[in-house]
Amino acid sequence: MQRQWTAPAPADRDDGGLPVLPELLDSFVAAAGHTAPQPVGGSAELRSAACGYWSRRGLWTDPEHVVVAPGAEPLLLALLASAPGGDVLLPRPCAAWYAPLVRLVDRRAHHAPVPAECGGLPDPFALLETARRIRAEGGVPRVLLLSAADDPTGTVAPPELLHEVCEAAVAEGLLIVSDETWRDTVHHPQGTVLLSPAEMSPEHVIVLSDLVSAFTPAGWPAAIARFPATERGAELRGRVLSLLAAVRSGLPTSIAAAAAYALGEPEPVRGRMAAAARAHGAVAAAVYRALTAVGALARPPQAGRHLYADLDELRGVLAARGITDSVELERELVRRIGPSVAGGHRFGDPPHTLRLRLATLPLLGAAEESRLRALQAPDPLELPHVATALADFETAFRDLIEDGPVP
The missing domain is CATH 3.90.1150.10 (Aspartate Aminotransferase, domain 1)
Structure with missing residues (x-):
C-alpha cells in the first residue's frame, strides 16, 4: 500500500537521528547550570579537544588554528565571506547546502563533474578546465570546496585521485576547503583508506567538520574548522572570528560541553x-x-x-x-x-x-x-x-x- 507524503524541504540532513548517547547527555546536563557565555570561536578547552581529535588522525593542530561555531553552515558562510573575492568551485553532485551559501555571499558557484568511480572530488582535468573557463569569462577562481568522504554519494575518494585534485587546485592558486564531516562514518574502516587534503597540501587547506554527522545530535549544532599554520591562515581565521562575533555566533554552554566530551572520543x-x-x-x-x-x-x-x-x-x-x-x-x-x-x-x-x-x-x-x-x-x-x-x-x-x- 502506498503512503502519501508532502514533498521534502531542500535540506541536506535527515529529521531526527539516533538516540542520544547517555554519557553525552550527562555532559550536556552537567553544564546546563553554567550561565557564562562561551567565547566566540570556542573555549580553550573545546579547541584543545578538537586538536586532540585531529592529532589522532595525523593532523597536528594548535588551538590557535581552530575555530568552533554552532553548525557547519554558519562556519562555512563566515569562511566564504572572509576569503578573498572570487568564484567558488564545487563538485557535481555535492551537498545541497554548499551552493546556497556561495550565492548568499554574492559569489558565483561553478560545478565540475566528478569521476565515474567516486563522488566528492571533481575530476582533476575538469577542474583545470573549469578554472580556465572562469578566467576566460572574466572571473577569478578562488576557492575549491570538496569532500573526500562524500555526501550525497556515500563514497570515499581514492588517495591517488585526491593527490591529483590537490595538485591541480594548488597549481590554480585555489584555497581548498575540505568538508570532512563524514570521515568518521566509514562503514568498513579496516578496508578503506581515507586521507585528508590537509595531509597533502597543508598550507592550502582548511578542514571543516560538522559534529552532528558522527558525534552529536542534529539538535545540538556544533562544527570545527582547522586553519593552516601560515600567515594567510591566521589572517583568514581572524576574519572568520570577527564575522562570527558580529552575529554573536557562539556555542551554547551545554552543547560546548557535550562537543568537548565527544571530541575526546572516550570508549x-x-x-x-x-x-x-x-x-x-x-x-x-x-x-x-x-x-x-x-x-x-x-x-x-x-x-x-x-x-x-x-x-x-x-x-x-x-x-x-x-x-x-x-x-x-x-x-x-x-x-x-x-x-x-x-x-x-x-x-x-x-x-x-x-x-x-x-x-x-x-x-x-x-x-x-x-x-x-x-x-x-x-x-x-x-x-x-x-x-x-x-x-x-x-x-x-x-x-x-x-x-x-x-x-
Missing part, C-alpha cells in the same frame, strides 16, 4: 560511532543491491548515511509513467516511500537527469527505540522492522518500474 563515543557505521553500512549495502536489481546505476556505498543512484537506464520506462526529470522522480518516490528521497537537482545535477539521493536512517526505524535496537544488533538486517522497511523499499522501486503508464 562510549567510539563504540557508538562504530555501531552507527556498521548499521548504516549494512542497510546501505541492502539498498544498493535493491537498486541495482531493478537496473539503476550506483556506486557501492562506503561512508555516511546516503547513497546516490542514476536511473537514466530506465528513462523509457519512467517516461511512460510521466517521469522525465529528477523533480518528477523525487515527487513520485516521496509519494511511494516517504521523505528519505531527494532528487539530484538539489545537489547540483541538471534537473533533466534522473538521479536521486536516498537516506538510510529511516530504514533503521521510525522511533528512537527501534534505531537503538538496530545499533545493538549483530546484523540489523535480521530485525523485523528493518527487514520490513527494506522490503517496502524494494517493492516501491519494483512497482515504479513495472507499473503501467499513468492514466
Whole structure:
C-alpha cells in the first residue's frame, strides 16, 4: 500500500537521528547550570579537544588554528565571506547546502563533474578546465570546496585521485576547503583508506567538520574548522572570528560541553560511532543491491548515511509513467516511500537527469527505540522492522518500474 507524503524541504540532513548517547547527555546536563557565555570561536578547552581529535588522525593542530561555531553552515558562510573575492568551485553532485551559501555571499558557484568511480572530488582535468573557463569569462577562481568522504554519494575518494585534485587546485592558486564531516562514518574502516587534503597540501587547506554527522545530535549544532599554520591562515581565521562575533555566533554552554566530551572520543563515543557505521553500512549495502536489481546505476556505498543512484537506464520506462526529470522522480518516490528521497537537482545535477539521493536512517526505524535496537544488533538486517522497511523499499522501486503508464 502506498503512503502519501508532502514533498521534502531542500535540506541536506535527515529529521531526527539516533538516540542520544547517555554519557553525552550527562555532559550536556552537567553544564546546563553554567550561565557564562562561551567565547566566540570556542573555549580553550573545546579547541584543545578538537586538536586532540585531529592529532589522532595525523593532523597536528594548535588551538590557535581552530575555530568552533554552532553548525557547519554558519562556519562555512563566515569562511566564504572572509576569503578573498572570487568564484567558488564545487563538485557535481555535492551537498545541497554548499551552493546556497556561495550565492548568499554574492559569489558565483561553478560545478565540475566528478569521476565515474567516486563522488566528492571533481575530476582533476575538469577542474583545470573549469578554472580556465572562469578566467576566460572574466572571473577569478578562488576557492575549491570538496569532500573526500562524500555526501550525497556515500563514497570515499581514492588517495591517488585526491593527490591529483590537490595538485591541480594548488597549481590554480585555489584555497581548498575540505568538508570532512563524514570521515568518521566509514562503514568498513579496516578496508578503506581515507586521507585528508590537509595531509597533502597543508598550507592550502582548511578542514571543516560538522559534529552532528558522527558525534552529536542534529539538535545540538556544533562544527570545527582547522586553519593552516601560515600567515594567510591566521589572517583568514581572524576574519572568520570577527564575522562570527558580529552575529554573536557562539556555542551554547551545554552543547560546548557535550562537543568537548565527544571530541575526546572516550570508549562510549567510539563504540557508538562504530555501531552507527556498521548499521548504516549494512542497510546501505541492502539498498544498493535493491537498486541495482531493478537496473539503476550506483556506486557501492562506503561512508555516511546516503547513497546516490542514476536511473537514466530506465528513462523509457519512467517516461511512460510521466517521469522525465529528477523533480518528477523525487515527487513520485516521496509519494511511494516517504521523505528519505531527494532528487539530484538539489545537489547540483541538471534537473533533466534522473538521479536521486536516498537516506538510510529511516530504514533503521521510525522511533528512537527501534534505531537503538538496530545499533545493538549483530546484523540489523535480521530485525523485523528493518527487514520490513527494506522490503517496502524494494517493492516501491519494483512497482515504479513495472507499473503501467499513468492514466
